[in-house]
Amino acid sequence: xxxxxxxxxxxxxxxxxxxxxxxxxxxxxxxxxxxxxxxxxxxxxxxxxxxxxxxxxxxxxxxxxxxxxxxxxxxxxxxxxxxxxxxxxxxxxxxxxxxxxxxxxxxxxxxxxxxxxxxxxxxxxxxxxxxxxxxxxxxxxxxxxxxxxxxxxxxxxxxxxxxxxxxxxxxxxxxxxxxxxxxxxxxxxxxxxxxxxxxxxxxxxxxxxxxxxxxxxxxxxxxxxxxxxxxxxxxxxxxxxxxxxxxxxxxxxxxxxxxxxxxxxxxxxxxxxxxxxxxxxxxxxxxxxxxxxxxxxxxxxxxxxxxxxxxxxxxxxxxxxxxxxxxxxxxxxxxxxxxxxxxxxxxxxxxxxxxxxxxxxxxxxxxxxxxxxxxxxxxxxxxx
Amino acid sequence: xxxxxxxxxxxxxxxxxxxxxxxxxxxxxxxxxxxxxxxxxxxxxxxxxxxxxxxxxxxxxxxxxxxxxxxxxxxxxxxxxxxxxxxxxxxxxxxxxxxxxxxxxxxxxxxxxxxxxxxxxxxxxxxxxxxxxxxxxxxxxxxxxxxxxxxxxxxxxxxxxxxxxxxxxxxxxxxxxxxxxxxxxxxxxxxxxxxxxxxxxxxxxxxxxxxxxxxxxxxxxxxxxxxxxxxxxxxxxxxxxxxxxxxxxxxxxxxxxxxxxxxxxxxxxxxxxxxxxxxxxxxxxxxxxxxxxxx
Numbered sequence: 312x313x314x315x316x317x318x319x320x321x322x323x324x325x326x327x328x329x330x331x332x333x334x335x336x337x338x339x340x341x342x343x344x345x346x347x348x349x350x351x352x353x354x355x356x357x358x359x360x361x362x363x364x365x366x367x368x369x370x371x372x373x374x375x376x377x378x379x380x381x382x383x384x385x386x387x388x389x390x391x392x393x394x395x396x397x398x399x400x401x402x403x404x405x406x407x408x409x410x411x412x413x414x415x416x417x418x419x420x421x422x423x424x425x426x427x428x429x430x431x432x433x434x435x436x437x438x439x440x441x442x443x444x445x446x447x448x449x450x451x452x453x454x455x456x457x458x459x460x461x462x463x464x465x466x467x468x469x470x471x472x473x474x475x476x477x478x479x480x481x482x483x484x485x486x487x488x489x490x491x492x493x494x495x496x497x498x499x500x501x502x503x504x505x506x507x508x509x510x511x512x513x514x515x516x517x518x519x520x521x522x523x524x525x526x527x528x529x530x531x532x533x534x535x536x537x538x539x540x541x542x543x544x545x546x547x548x549x550x551x552x553x554x555x556x557x558x559x560x561x562x563x564x565x566x567x568x569x570x571x572x573x574x575x576x577x578x579x580x581x582x583x584x585x586x587x588x589x590x591x592x593x594x595x596x597x598x599x600x601x602x603x604x605x606x607x608x609x610x611x612x613x614x615x616x617x618x619x620x621x622x623x624x625x626x627x628x629x630x631x632x633x634x635x636x637x638x639x640x641x642x643x644x645x646x647x648x649x650x651x652x653x654x655x656x657x658x659x660x661x662x663x664x665x666x667x668x669x670x671x672x673x674x675x676x677x678x679x680x681x682x683x684x685x686x687x688x689x690x691x692x693x694x695x
Numbered sequence: 696x697x698x699x700x701x702x703x704x705x706x707x708x709x710x711x712x713x714x715x716x717x718x719x720x721x722x723x724x725x726x727x728x729x730x731x732x733x734x735x736x737x738x739x740x741x742x743x744x745x746x747x748x749x750x751x752x753x754x755x756x757x758x759x760x761x762x763x764x765x766x767x768x769x770x771x772x773x774x775x776x777x778x779x780x781x782x783x784x785x786x787x788x789x790x791x792x793x794x795x796x797x798x799x800x801x802x803x804x805x806x807x808x809x810x811x812x813x814x815x816x817x818x819x820x821x822x823x824x825x826x827x828x829x830x831x832x833x834x835x836x837x838x839x840x841x842x843x844x845x846x847x848x849x850x851x852x853x854x855x856x857x858x859x860x861x862x863x864x865x866x867x868x869x870x871x872x873x874x875x876x877x878x879x880x881x882x883x884x885x886x887x888x889x890x891x892x893x894x895x896x897x898x899x900x901x902x903x904x905x906x907x908x909x910x911x912x913x914x915x916x917x918x919x920x921x922x923x924x925x926x927x928x929x930x931x932x933x934x935x936x937x938x939x940x941x942x943x944x945x946x947x948x949x950x951x952x953x954x955x956x957x958x959x960x961x962x963x964x965x966x967x968x969x970x971x972x973x974x975x976x977x978x979x980x981x982x983x984x985x986x987x988x989x990x
Binding site: 516531575 | 697698701702705706708709712812813814815816817819820825827834836839905908909911915916919950951954955958959960962963
């Protein structure tokens, strides 16, 4: 009898343990449709990139809902508010999302000042904010503010090390965006690499983000007779500077950042940007993981053009949120979602062949050093 | 020395765009009494129209310029007749026209943003002169020569039109007092339409040429010209084409040399200081007459 009771107790304990384990392994969010807010940049000065981010996010939502990536019976719905890259509009949109209790998480921000402005709102309202574009160290804040975009400096440093090693330039000129501290820091990181390799800095030419005429800066740069010119500016100045340099007959090597990677930029600039190396982590034709292949095919089918690095980041942000959702047990809340997202150390569904997250900050994925070739495709850069 | 000369030409070319843009801006103010902030949108739209003419219909660059210029002129007439003529009939004065022009700037910029999908485009490189004139001691891009030539042609033409022709006399008369001019036999309505067209066309020309030279055709193109064109008009004098052109070129040269020899940081600051100085010290500008305020 005693044995029987003991056996029963053991059985009950094992059953309880089994149920407990099963409970955690089978943790599922309550089925239903949940709203995610995106503060997009569909209009405004960065719309070219902003539309890409938004499209990537839209595609991720479709994929998640079709495959149950956010949990059984769970679907996500994207609510859109366009900020036009205007800080005041972005803050207003974030405040509205915060007031709408049906919104479980938000995603946003190409530029750091806007991300910085929205972070306190996210923290004060316990509203998860996933940053998909802005890159400055220290943006993530436990547990509500996270970033799925790796800090860009190390990628360009790797590219610069390769350029310095293979080209051995003696004289290097740099173009910077004087009113953007992130790009300024990126330029200085690149400059340090070349100086470390023994190259003389012959010019550091400051431009402004809203400049459109670059004939003067191009003349100034070419006047210093550099072997290599590094254009480390925001997108519009980068394209303008490179165009002005090439049109004025500069034939030396120009290096830049991922800002010239979108197909729209090649469509606009054509041969002027061919052969110019830049570093990025995702590129159709070069990124060949199963997730990347599926994403590229779906993007092409939906938008009739190839995705770019920005659409990949928008896509990753939504999958990151979905992964957090799937880990929730029971009724999803903002607090639960934030906690689960903060625990994530690797985004399962990513386009980079692996994407680690440390303390809410994405780490550098694989780095590709590429250029636009004469066929209008992005290919791995080779020193000619 | 080569660097100095090349930067000088860069400055003259940049200033020519400001001057070209400013001519129309000043013309509308002097003749119609409107501080038309929508003037920037004409430049954006002309560049966009020229771009679409090239891309869709494969027209040559001169034809694209012509299409853009006419487009800018027609747009200016539409804005004038829809927005300003009713105010003119009610004699609402300068403030009402200014507010209306701001509304049109917002509307036209928004529409331009939609037309370009909020992206920046550029004329395909094969469609406009991309080469350089090699003078031995320096090289000058063909587009800069075209811009300078266009500015000289337009400035001379409009100056002669205003000062030496009956139409110009009528424009000056309407600018002084439209009712008195009408009583004197001037067809004020036609003068207004012609002035609006000329203003839109010169702004459009600045837009198309600037868009080609800087590889930047976007809905924000005109905004970049607006402040500088306004500064050229204030510094040069509202009612004198020569002053606007001279001030525009001066502004362009100063901008380029400040960026070259001082810092880009001070460049726009110089424009504001120049603007403020003239507004305080000499509001009628270098060449302007004493007739500064009219409604």
